[in-house]
Amino acid sequence: MLDMGGYGLFVWPAYAITAVVLVGILWASLRDGRRQRGLMDVLNAERRARRRMEPEA
């Protein structure tokens, strides 16, 4: 099965590259989403903190 009829050196790298690209795009996308939502939470928290410190009109 590993040999793939003598074509293993072509078949398995094809599947490996497919997996690397698809997993890589998914991982990068999830990472970007986490980073942006983290930034959003920080900025929202800073705004709330500034509003609490502002003197009442």
Added chain:
Amino acid sequence: MQRFANPTRFLKIADSVLPWAGGVAAVALAVGLVLALFVSPADYQQGDTVRIMFVHVPAAWMAMFTYTFMAVASAVGLIWKHPLADLAAKSAAPIGAGFTLIALVTGCLWGQPMWGTWWVWDARLTSVLVLFFLYLGYIALWQAIDDPTRAAKAAAILALVGFVNVPIIKFSVDWWNTLHQPASVLKMGGPSIHPSMLWPLLIMALGFKAYFVSVLLVRLRAEIAARRVRSLRLVDAHD
């Protein structure tokens, strides 16, 4: 389409669709891989290199589908100013570039044992390489222009102009003498592939399509969050 214009409402829909799309992708890819690698027979001419087709063909289909999706989303953004259309196109681009890269590389891996060459400048291969460069150019445009509104417009125009390449890719094997073989599935008279190979191919194609939907939603959620971060920073700068 108006239902999806409100980002908050869209995010609620995306949150409910995403687990299903991810589940379909995982199941279809798992079943497809087993069928492709272990169940489907070797080809009488290609031997086991035919198994490369089960990733190469779905990737090529998705490369063209994703660019078509980007072109439609870009047109919607330009014409109707739909707030999420440009973000949808921007989110799809890296996924499409990935599919195109897979199609090109797996095609080379198939071509070397079968054609005796890693690459040939025939119409099909060259036009898919052009598609890959269009994806990279589209992504680069978004990153090169600071103002998101101007970036969206420039990228949308590139996506629409580049769309002429998609029918060229599809019909290249009919219009020119190409080394790449003509269509075996989507053609007049129906598929000419035996079911033992057609089913793994279609299941892998379903898996790739569900993967696209899943990752598109993940990326769109990130883009919406990035836009909110930008708005918050602009408001803070004015305060």
